[in-house]
Structures are given as structure tokens and as C-alpha cells.
Amino acid sequence: MLVDPVSTVRELARFLGVPFSAAEEAAELPIEICELCSIDTMRGLQGNKTGSNGEFNFAHQSFFRKGIVGDWVNHMTPEMAHRMDTTVEEKLRGSGLTFTS
Secondary structure (H helix, E strand, C coil): CCCCHHHHHHHHHHHCCCCCCHHHHHCCHHHHHHHHCCHHHHHHCHHHCCCCCCCCCCCHHHHCCCCCCCHHHHCCCHHHHHHHHHHHHHHHCCCCCCCCC
16 A cells, blocks of 8 residues: 555555546546545644544544554554454455455
8 A cells, every 4th residue: 555555546446336437537536535645644634633532631643653664563562463463354354355464
């Protein structure tokens, strides 16, 4: 996904049964989606800087980390990672999607 996000967005759209039309491709919609969903864009949105986050008292900055592949090891224990892998594998089972850790 990080190597070629635009191709991944196209593949996701096809998987969901809503591929981009020629007009959407010509308007560079897949590129725009990637830009709007980038970690830097999301981090900079006003709604992600202020407001309430419910009953939990977390700083808004804690919702967005560096956006670097592999940074999770600085935030999760091996046990937490194994539990996450197990859950994702279970949820993907039968979907046609594959899981690699």
C-alpha cells in the first residue's frame, strides 16, 4: 500500500465492486483519494486537533503517530501483536483476502 497507494485504491475499488469510471480516472480521483487519506492530511484536519474524544482522556496527538511502516513495535508488545494478527486472520478468513505478517 505504501509503495503504490493509487494502484491499491484502484484494486480496493474493484474488490468492492465499484471500480473507477474512465471519467473518474481522467479527473484523477484515485490520486485525490490518496492525498485526502494521507496521514499528513488526516493529522492536519481541524476535527482531529480539537473537540471531544468521549469518555477517554487522550490527547488528540495520540491518535496519529509517525505513519512509518514498522513503528508499531514501539507501541505494542509481542503479545499484543500476536493477538492482533490472530484477530485479523480470523476476520479475513473466507473473504478471499490474504494475511501476511
